[in-house]
């Protein structure tokens with residue numbers, strides 16, 4: 406690990422270099438650029454979470470009481486919730502964490518540069534613009550424009566990342582950096598999905614509905630299973646300490662295997678979601694096999710992570726994330742079952758699966774990492790968040806499995822999911838608060 410200002414603060418306490426810069430209350434100089442940039446991104450990610458979660462609770466209320474949300478459409482508010490969660494909370498949060506950690510591997514602070522300046526300048530507009538335009542118009546010219554602006558941010562981030570690491574030969578990259586690099590590549594690859602959607606709608610006039618769906622799922626999976634999940638794996642390896650083999654174990658080869666698996670498998674695995682929508686031919690088995698192999702890769706990562714000593718502040722959050730990852734990895738094998746197609750067409754199991762992945766796995770992982778670099782969260786924030794999120798996801802999954810056969814459970818399960826959303830949202834917002 407290279408010497409850096411962050412490495413030094415790591416010894417002095419769990420607050421991390423971000424907070425050290427805050428305490429000094431000085432304009433960032435060249436040496437503190439990474440602290441400044443990481444801090445801006447982490448703070449804004451936490452603020453977007455405080456928008457995303459209450460919006461989720463509001464949307465959940467619509468399943469309990471039928472009413473009209475003022476001048477809005479529910480469908481548009483769902484788009485606003487999911488895009489802000491992806492772009493603002495998860496995306497900016499992971500960028501902030503990577504910038505915070507990079508100096509440990511490069512041995513120097515992140516350099517000031519135009520791409521970094523523009524990234525910081527555009528980020529609030531890109532995410533805020535997407536929130537407002539999706540909420541107001543749904544999928545339309547303005548929201549697609551702001552979504553594209555977010556893609557510009559991703560390219561700028563990839564340029565910043567590349568400039569930092571290009572001096573170090575790939576074969577020397579330590580395990581966390583390998584996973585972070587693969588995550589950045591997957592982020593860039595996710596743009597292929599949105600490009601396919603634009604070609605399908607704007608050029609081919611929606612003539613091939615499966616092409617549109619392929620674009621949507623390529624984006625969703627490459628972003629969430631690729632960028633967010635693999636990036637978080639890198640963050641975990643960077644922040645945790647080795648316990649086994651007297652601290653001598655080298656996760657490098659294992660990290661390379663996981664990164665290669667993700668780069669090769671996440672894209673093809675996304676096509677599984679088209680099977681219930683009419684995908685036929687050899688792609689069916691290719692996508693199912695890719696998903697199952699990616700499930701194995703996730704279990705393999707968990708086996709590596711078991712050898713790590715987690716930072717105390719991140720411990721509870723990451724254990725919840727690890728359990729969720731184990732369940733998600735097991736669910737990657739579901740498409741081999743004939744019943745899967747029917748479940749995948751039902752909205753609630755899909756939403757339960759999405760929130761297992763994005764709330765219980767990705768958000769717990771991010772909240773744990775925030776706690777590790779900025780200081781432990783209140784234990785009650787974790788308890789509220791964990792209990793609420795688990796009950797909400799379980800109620801949605803139960804709804805998907807039971808509501809058709811036993812219609813009487815329909816309303817009670819929606820009411821449970823709604824009630825559980827309150828502690829989940831309160832705990833998440835509280836846990837992400839930087840003010841300590």
Ligand code: HEM
Pocket residue numbers: 457458460461462464465483484486487490491494495752753756759760763764767768826827829830
């Ligand atoms: C308290 C926490 C949350 C609540 C109550 C909540 C609630 C909801 C609701 C009610 C829906 C629409 C369900 C439907 O259409 O059947 C939804 C969709 C979604 N949410 Fe959340 N959510 C929460 C947290 C999150 C987080 C943290 C993320 C991402 C990091 C996220 C990402 C998504 C996505 C991607 C969708 C699917 C949108 C679509 O299919 O168009 N949610 N959420």
